[in-house]
Amino acid sequence: MNSSSDKSDIRNWWAKSPMTYGSVHGRTTYQEQDGSETTMELGTPEFFDRVDERFYSWNRPLHTTEGYFAKIFPYERYHGKGVLEIGCGLGTMAMNWARHGAQVTAVDLNAVSVAQTRRRFELLGLPGRILEADSHRLPFQDGEFDYGYSWGVLHHSPDLSHSIREFFRVLKPGGEFGVMLYNRRSILYWYTIQFIEGFLHGESRFLGPLELASRYSDGAREEGNPHTWPVTRREMRDLFSPLCQKLRIKVLGTDLEGCFQFLMPGSRDYIPTIVKKSWARRWGWSLWICGKKR
Numbered sequence: 001m002n003s004s005s006d007k008s009d010i011r012n013w014w015a016k017s018p019m020t021y022g023s024v025h026g027r028t029t030y031q032e033q034d035g036s037e038t039t040m041e042l043g044t045p046e047f048f049d050r051v052d053e054r055f056y057s058w059n060r061p062l063h064t065t066e067g068y069f070a071k072i073f074p075y076e077r078y079h080g081k082g083v084l085e086i087g088c089g090l091g092t093m094a095m096n097w098a099r100h101g102a103q104v105t106a107v108d109l110n111a112v113s114v115a116q117t118r119r120r121f122e123l124l125g126l127p128g129r130i131l132e133a134d135s136h137r138l139p140f141q142d143g144e145f146d147y148g149y150s151w152g153v154l155h156h157s158p159d160l161s162h163s164i165r166e167f168f169r170v171l172k173p174g175g176e177f178g179v180m181l182y183n184r185r186s187i188l189y190w191y192t193i194q195f196i197e198g199f200l201h202g203e204s205r206f207l208g209p210l211e212l213a214s215r216y217s218d219g220a221r222e223e224g225n226p227h228t229w230p231v232t233r234r235e236m237r238d239l240f241s242p243l244c245q246k247l248r249i250k251v252l253g254t255d256l257e258g259c260f261q262f263l264m265p266g267s268r269d270y271i272p273t274i275v276k277k278s279w280a281r282r283w284g285w286s287l288w289i290c291g292k293k294r
């Protein structure tokens with residue numbers, strides 16, 4: 001397969017399975033606390049509220065009284081300034097930046113996510129430029145943005161290093177950035193994906209590491225996700241160091257509560273929070289890479 005057909009497979013898969021945070025990846029059905037299920041209509045205010053509620057609950061440790069994700073996003077410094085998001089999905093983060101007064105530009109590879117994010121901005125009366133674009137080739141001038149971020153996106157691209165260089169091209173010199181990529185040195189990758197699915201369930205007889213990671217992370221446990229390849233801290237240090245200053249790479253530790261429940265049901269009650277937190281900061285799934293462009 002050449003890289004352009006790779007990219008259209010990726011685009012088509014995400015258009016078919018956008019980031020709804022539904023009970024089944026890509027669907028708009030959500031489980032209620034009493035076990036019943038509610039199906040929402042795409043593009044309605046109730047649907048966006050439900051997406052946000054799920055997204056926020058997964059990332060609870062990152063919120064503060066200053067706003068959602070305010071532990072990682074310096075909203076106040078970029079009031080009135082140009083902020084770019086790559087891979088906006090259904091627009092939760094872009095909405096928060098716009099609400100904090102940034103001039104938001106958000107791109108996504110798939111048309112469904114772009115249409116949904118535009119719809120969200122329209123419903124809320126927020127200003128913003130939402131475009132269909134590939135991280136590999138951004139339709140912007142050099143140095144156009146003051147701040148740039150991307151959350152859970154670029155590991156879906158076979159051209160990660162090219163996309164990172166393209167991202168830096170459109171940032172101003174000295175501009176800050178934040179990129180979240182999945183962590184290959186995580187419990188989810190080694191234990192859940194490679195050990196349980198690959199080894200115990202025998203999937204590694206048929207699927208290589210990339211296929212396993214694609215299928216059992218964002219792959220909805222079904223065939224079809226063409227590319228999800230988590231990265232390591234060292235690989236990212238090598239990739240980002242030449243492009244930026246004040247580089248920081250850390251594991252966010254946001255996802256392990258769910259992982260513990262899966263690995264050791266009931267562990268929430270008997271493993272002390274302090275232990276879970278320290279494991280989460282070491283072996284969690286979300287690697288946060290931030291700094292300033294040279």
Ligand SMILES: C[S@@+](CC[C@H](N)C(=O)[O-])C[C@H]1O[C@@H](n2cnc3c(N)ncnc32)[C@H](O)[C@@H]1O
Binds near residue numbers: 018019088089108
């Ligand atoms: C896991 S979702 C994350 C969406 C959103 N950031 C969130 O956290 O909800 C991945 C998104 O990346 C988009 N994507 C994948 N490859 C891309 C690329 N090369 N350029 C731009 N967007 C891409 C997909 O269309 C999808 O919407």
